[in-house]
Amino acid sequence: MDIINVSGLEKEFRLGLRRRRVRAVAGIDFRVPERSIFGFLGPNGAGKTTTIKMLTGLIRPTRGEARVFGQPVPTVASRARLGFLPENPYVFPYLTPLEFVEMSGKLAGLRGSALRDRARRSLEQTGVWYAADRPVRRLSKGMLQRTGLAAALVSDPELLILDEPMSGLDPVGRKEVKDLILDQKRQGRTVFFSTHILGDVESLCDEVTIMRLGKIVVRGRLDELLRRDKELVSVTVRGESSELERYCRERGLTFSVVAGRSHIELEGATLRKELIERIVSLGLELEEVVSHHQTLEEIFVREAIVPGATKAAPQSPPGNP
Ligand SMILES: Nc1ncnc2c1ncn2[C@@H]1O[C@H](COP(=O)(O)OP(=O)(O)O)[C@@H](O)[C@H]1O
Ligand SMILES: [Mg+2]
Numbered sequence: 001m002d003i004i005n006v007s008g009l010e011k012e013f014r015l016g017l018r019r020r021r022v023r024a025v026a027g028i029d030f031r032v033p034e035r036s037i038f039g040f041l042g043p044n045g046a047g048k049t050t051t052i053k054m055l056t057g058l059i060r061p062t063r064g065e066a067r068v069f070g071q072p073v074p075t076v077a078s079r080a081r082l083g084f085l086p087e088n089p090y091v092f093p094y095l096t097p098l099e100f101v102e103m104s105g106k107l108a109g110l111r112g113s114a115l116r117d118r119a120r121r122s123l124e125q126t127g128v129w130y131a132a133d134r135p136v137r138r139l140s141k142g143m144l145q146r147t148g149l150a151a152a153l154v155s156d157p158e159l160l161i162l163d164e165p166m167s168g169l170d171p172v173g174r175k176e177v178k179d180l181i182l183d184q185k186r187q188g189r190t191v192f193f194s195t196h197i198l199g200d201v202e203s204l205c206d207e208v209t210i211m212r213l214g215k216i217v218v219r220g221r222l223d224e225l226l227r228r229d230k231e232l233v234s235v236t237v238r239g240e241s242s243e244l245e246r247y248c249r250e251r252g253l254t255f256s257v258v259a260g261r262s263h264i265e266l267e268g269a270t271l272r273k274e275l276i277e278r279i280v281s282l283g284l285e286l287e288e289v290v291s292h293h294q295t296l297e298e299i300f301v302r303e304a305i306v307p308g309a310t311k312a313a314p315q316s317p318p319g320n321p
Contacts, residue, residue, distance in 0.1 A: 001070075003159050003190045004032035004055060008064030011050050018269040024050040026214035027064065030190055032207070037185050039201035039222070040194040041300065042211035044272035045271050049087050051211075055192075070160070075317040080127055087164055089148030094139035097147040100136060101154050107266040108155035122153040127176060151176070160184060162193035166200050178204055187278050194257045198297050208296070210303060216304045225299060233272045237279055238263040244294060263289065 009026040025047040031040045036117040042048050053059045055066050057073045059264040066073045069081060091100050101119045113125055119142055126146040130218065131139065136147065143169045152160060165181075166174045179192050181204060195201060208225065218225065238242065240257050248255040253275070254265040266272060272291065279286050 001034045002031040003034050003069060004038075005067040005070075006030050006064070007054070008065040009051065009054060009061050009066055011047075011054060011059065012062040013269065023214050025054070025061075027090060028214075030209050030216065030219065032190060034190055035185065035188055036180060036190055036206040037204060038192045039205035039208040040192060040211070041196070041198070041201060041208055043196055045213075046185075046211040047214040048196075048198075048211060048282070049163055051163060052087075052194060055161060056082070061189050061232045073285070080155070081157060081158045083152035083160045085152040085160070085162040085165055087167075089144065091136045091144050091147050091151075093135070095136055097123060097136060097139070097143075097150065098132040098144035100147060101150045103191040105154040108157075110155060118156060119150075123147075125153060125180060125238070126150040126174075142170060142173050146173070149180070153156050158189060160189060160191045160193070162191065162296050164195055165193050166195060166197065174200065197294075198300050210300060212303070212309060218299060226293065226296060231269055231272075231291050231293055233266050233291040235264040235266070235269075235272070235275060235279070235286070235290065236239050236262070238285040238287050241282055241284055243282055244279065244284060249276075257282070281318075 007029050008027050009029070010023070010027045011026055013022040013024055014020070015022050015064055028047075028051065040048055040051070050059070054061050055068060055073060081247045084251070091097075092103075093172055095103070098119060101113060101123055105119055120129065120132075123132050124147045128143060128146045128150055132142060136144065139147065145165070149162070149165060152162065160181075164183075166177050169177060178200070181193065183189050205222045208218070208220070208222050209216055238261060240260070244262060248264055251271070253271070254263075256263050264275065266275065269291075276286065276289065
């Protein structure tokens with residue numbers, strides 16, 4: 001089952017006196033399967049927060065539809081099962097983290113000992129319990145972020161929607177939030193989170209979607225995206241050999257000689273094996289073989305940042321009608 005289902009979703013803002021149109025989200029479709037971790041990626045201004053605001057019912061779509069738990073957003077029923085961390089959580093400065101999280105729990109319908117237990121548990125989970133009775137205004141950005149996260153967790157929701165949950169955290173904090181997300185999945189929960197930092201999604205997400213200028217430019221299962229791209233191999237051989245050079249040119253491999261060494265670049269494991277066998281049979285000395293797979297970082301840079309790198313991406317910025 002899909003927990004989130006988005007089709008043809010679009011948001012246009014009107015700006016200034018001339019009511020200039022800004023298309024923050026330009027018609028997107030995606031679905032989030034139950035019990036998965038879904039990474040919603042894209043550089044700043046891609047339209048992630050605008051999409052999340054439509055998912056949580058904070059703003060209305062201009063066109064299209066978002067469904068959460070099979071219901072059109074917003075409904076009271078869908079809100080109660082959903083934990084939400086906004087991009088810049090507003091935590092009332094004169095409350096303590098405990099008071100703030102309890103207030104969020106009350107809004108989600110918790111009362112009495114269940115409320116107290118859940119508030120304590122979620123503050124422990126996010127590492128704020130030791131500071132739970134200090135005024136929020138004395139807390140660091142990282143502690144505020146964790147308090148916001150505790151508030152999102154308080155009702156033990158089936159679905160967590162987190163807008164940049166690692167922002168403002170140091171490396172240890174980021175790791176803790178990642179572990180928390182993984183733990184949610186282990187408990188059968190679904191986590192949808194946005195980020196503009198790629199390191200946050202590798203080894204964490206089941207599915208990723210990359211947005212750019214209001215459109216989705218890359219989507220798929222993370223393992224498949226990482227596998228889809230070929231292995232890139234650089235081979236270095238000591239000395240020169242006209243036979244090796246001919247062999248490489250015939251196969252269209254990049255061949256060059258620098259400072260008494262031959263360098264060959266190729267793609268794919270089959271060619272690599274063949275080339276190494278040829279080098280050995282020619283009696284040449286193989287000095288180095290370096291291979292690497294394309295990382296998500298490279299896919300991201302190619303598809304999401306480089307203008308015109310993909311046909312799916314619009315060529316002009318949003319807002320030019
Ligand atoms: N309330 C608004 N009014 C006008 N433009 C907006 C508004 N909110 C967002 N935008 C514009 O929409 C685009 C997408 O913004 P946003 O969804 O915040 O991106 P992201 O979260 O991916 O950084 C940006 O160009 C932003 O300036
Ligand atoms: Mg944002």
